[in-house]
Amino acid sequence: xxxxxxxxxxxxxxxPERSQGDQPSHEAICVLNTGVRDxxxxxxxxxxxxPPLRDVEVxxxxxxxxxxxxxxxxxxxxxxxxxxxxxxxRVASDHPVVVQHSRLDTSATxxxxxxxxxxxxxxxxxxxx
Amino acid sequence: xxxxxxxxxxxxxxxPERSQGDQPSHEAICVLNTGVRDxxxxxxxxxxxxPPLRDVEVxxxxxxxxxxxxxxxxxxxxxxxxxxxxxxxRVASDHPVVVQHSRLDTSATxxxxxxxxxxxxxxxxxxxx
Amino acid sequence: xxxxxxxxxxxxxxxPERSQGDQPSHEAICVLNTGVRDxxxxxxxxxxxxPPLRDVEVxxxxxxxxxxxxxxxxxxxxxxxxxxxxxxxRVASDHPVVVQHSRLDTSATxxxxxxxxxxxxxxxxxxxx
Amino acid sequence: xxxxxxxxxxxxxxxPERSQGDQPSHEAICVLNTGVRDxxxxxxxxxxxxPPLRDVEVxxxxxxxxxxxxxxxxxxxxxxxxxxxxxxxRVASDHPVVVQHSRLDTSATxxxxxxxxxxxxxxxxxxxx
Numbered sequence: 001x002x003x004x005x006x007x008x009x010x011x012x013x014x015x016p017e018r019s020q021g022d023q024p025s026h027e028a029i030c031v032l033n034t035g036v037r038d039x040x041x042x043x044x045x046x047x048x049x050x051p052p053l054r055d056v057e058v059x060x061x062x063x064x065x066x067x068x069x070x071x072x073x074x075x076x077x078x079x080x081x082x083x084x085x086x087x088x089x090r091v092a093s094d095h096p097v098v099v100q101h102s103r104l105d106t107s108a109t110x111x112x113x114x115x116x117x118x119x120x121x122x123x124x125x126x127x128x129x
Numbered sequence: 130x131x132x133x134x135x136x137x138x139x140x141x142x143x144x145p146e147r148s149q150g151d152q153p154s155h156e157a158i159c160v161l162n163t164g165v166r167d168x169x170x171x172x173x174x175x176x177x178x179x180p181p182l183r184d185v186e187v188x189x190x191x192x193x194x195x196x197x198x199x200x201x202x203x204x205x206x207x208x209x210x211x212x213x214x215x216x217x218x219r220v221a222s223d224h225p226v227v228v229q230h231s232r233l234d235t236s237a238t239x240x241x242x243x244x245x246x247x248x249x250x251x252x253x254x255x256x257x258x
Numbered sequence: 259x260x261x262x263x264x265x266x267x268x269x270x271x272x273x274p275e276r277s278q279g280d281q282p283s284h285e286a287i288c289v290l291n292t293g294v295r296d297x298x299x300x301x302x303x304x305x306x307x308x309p310p311l312r313d314v315e316v317x318x319x320x321x322x323x324x325x326x327x328x329x330x331x332x333x334x335x336x337x338x339x340x341x342x343x344x345x346x347x348r349v350a351s352d353h354p355v356v357v358q359h360s361r362l363d364t365s366a367t368x369x370x371x372x373x374x375x376x377x378x379x380x381x382x383x384x385x386x387x
Numbered sequence: 388x389x390x391x392x393x394x395x396x397x398x399x400x401x402x403p404e405r406s407q408g409d410q411p412s413h414e415a416i417c418v419l420n421t422g423v424r425d426x427x428x429x430x431x432x433x434x435x436x437x438p439p440l441r442d443v444e445v446x447x448x449x450x451x452x453x454x455x456x457x458x459x460x461x462x463x464x465x466x467x468x469x470x471x472x473x474x475x476x477r478v479a480s481d482h483p484v485v486v487q488h489s490r491l492d493t494s495a496t497x498x499x500x501x502x503x504x505x506x507x508x509x510x511x512x513x514x515x516x
Contacts, residue, residue, distance in 0.1 A: 003136065003138060003219075003250045004138065004248065004250070007390065009390060009391065009419055009421065009485045010419070010487070011417040011418055011419040011452060011454075011485050011486060011487040011504075012415065012417035012454065012487040012489050012502060013452075014454070021237065023236075028141065030140040030141035030215070030217070031140055032138055032139070032140040032175060032217040032219075034138065034173075034175070034219055044421075046419060046421070046450060046451060046452045047451065047452065048451060048452055048453055048454070049451075051450065052450055063175060063180065063181055064175060064176065064177060064178075065140060065142075065175045065176065065177055065215060065216060065217035066177055066215075067140075067141065067143070067177070067215040086417070086452060086453075086454040087452060088417070088419040088452035090390075090419075090421055098138045098140050098248045099140060100139070100140040100141040100245065102141050102243060103500065103502075104241075105498065105500055106237075107410075107498070108368075108408065108493075108496075108497040108498045109237075109238065109239075109368075109496065109497050110237040110238050110239035110240075110241070110366075110367075110368045110496075110497035110498075111234065111236070111237045111239075111241050111497075112241050112370075112491075112497070112498050112499050112500040113232065113234055113241040113242060113243040113500060114243055114489060114500040114501055114502040115141060115232075115243040115244070115245050115502070116245050116374075116487065116502050116503050116504050117140075117245050117246065117247075117248055117504065118504075119391065119485045119504055119507070120248070121390045121391070132265065132267060132348075132379045133267065133377065133379070150366065152365075157270065159269040159270035159344070159346070160269055161267055161268070161269040161304060161346040161348075163267065163302075163304070163348055192304060192309065192310055193304060193305065193306060193307075194269060194271075194304045194305065194306055194344060194345060194346035195306055195344075196269075196270065196272070196306070196344040227267045227269050227377045228269060229268070229269040229270040229374065231270050231372060235366075237497075238366075238367065238368075238497075239366040239367050239368035239369075239370070239495075239496075239497045240363065240365070240366045240368075240370050241370050241499075242361065242363055242370040242371060242372040243372055243501075244270060244361075244372040244373070244374050245374050245503075246269075246374050246375065246376075246377055249377070261394065261396060261477075261508045262396065262506065262508070279495065281494075286399065288398040288399035288473070288475070289398055290396055290397070290398040290433060290475040290477075292396065292431075292433070292477055321433060321438065321439055322433060322434065322435060322436075323398060323400075323433045323434065323435055323473060323474060323475035324435055324473075325398075325399065325401070325435070325473040356396045356398050356506045357398060358397070358398040358399040358503065360399050360501060362499075364495075367495075367496065367497075368495040368496050368497035368498075368499070369492065369494070369495045369497075369499050370499050371490065371492055371499040371500060371501040372501055373399060373490075373501040373502070373503050374503050375398075375503050375504065375505075375506055378506070
């Protein structure tokens with residue numbers, strides 16, 4: 001069983017600068033691997049005014065989900081993303097997975113949420129990951 | 130008329146631990162069956178650190194919608210999902226349906242909402258449900 | 259130029275019972291017709307426990323958008339949808355359009371928003387509208 | 388590597404009339420260009436009651452993202468969009484890109500967020516941009 005796609009794109013990444021309450025404003029790249037083999041992801045972060053940050057490697061085990069916090073360097077192989085700056089994400093995987101992206105914004109007195117599936121790249125559009 | 134797909138995937142499931150006001154923080158798996166035959170769903174829940182919870186069975190009648198609350202075990206065949214833990218969902222159906230996933234978070238003084246369609250698995254990607 | 263699809267499905271419809279402030283809680287079915295011919299929509303509303311409400315007819319002019327409020331019967335050919343009840347939507351059009359669905363919830367002291375594109379039915383899945 | 392599509396559609400655009408706090412209510416058209424060539428976008432804005440506003444031109448450099456604020460005329464070639472009026476968007480590009488659309492609403496005492504990917508037009512649906 002292979003479900004999903006090997007390349008996913010997320011245009012709207014943004015880590016709000018401010019947080020209130022006990023939850024920091026953050027985003028999560030949420031991955032589901034329904035397959036029977038572990039998937040190795042290679043994540044690229046794109047910016048408006050500088051070259052991409054490439055080759056952040058993350059493993060999602062077989063038949064597991066993983067919700068990667070992009071504000072926590074220890075979840076991104078030590079890479080740190082700047083706050084208050086637009087970014088975008090490309091997730092490539094050696095086995096098909098499904099990717100969703102969500103933001104929790106606590107910069108106001110109440111929290112706000114948004115989410116979307118990432119855009120799956122079709123096999124005839126994409127090179128190997 | 131058969132509309133939709135037989136397998137749908139949702140990577141970002143999460144039941145917030147806290148609630149305020151008279152509405153508990155919750156999520157709903159919303160299913161639409163536009164066909165003339167009842168659809169039997171088999172739902173699998175995936176986690177980060179433990180094996181999947183499989184074979185939760187739910188029926189969506191012909192030409193009806195059903196909004197399944199994932200925080201109410203009586204809607205999931207008695208299965209109870211933990212709060213405060215990332216999870217993901219696979220919905221398989223014996224007839225085509227459409228699946229959307231929404232979260233209502235009341236952990237702050239005001240509520241927050243997010244929603245997305247699930248990812249439909251194409252016929253050539255998926256095994257039988 | 260024909261862009262979009264002729265049939266779109268939205269599983270998660272819900273009109274919150276309460277509202278605060280000067281904006282009522284509401285939903286909108288947002289349609290974009292980039293074509294050069296007017297599109298006539300036929301909308302079906304599905305429920306959990308009763309037969310569908312069919313054949314609500316709406317026109318979206320060529321090269322125009324229309325944001326249909328589902329809480330305003332005058333925008334739905336006089337049909338009134340109940341509040342506090344899960345529903346779902348099928349939009350069929352005689353020419354291709356694109357459909358998005360959004361909810362504004364003002365039941366708490368601050369508003370909450372959610373949105374998603376509807377699910378486009380592929381030509382080989384769907385009957386004529 | 389060409390990833391994404393050359394035409395994207397967004398039905399639900401709306402710039403809220405009111406704002407509170409230090410962030411204005413706004414929307415962003417977020418574009419990711421993973422390709423090695425700069426992409427030139429031509430954006431059309433559709434309304435309910437007037438002809439479209441065409442040919443707003445914007446460049447997204449190779450391997451960069453760009454988050455276009457639709458409330459800032461200087462980001463739209465000097466074009467100004469009205470507040471409090473439903474609109475829709477068509478983004479055409481000379482090279483494949485991915486497009487997401489997000490709204491931040493600060494009209495209440497707390498902010499609200501919503502987002503969705505735009506609808507990609509398939510090659511056999513669309514004319515040249």
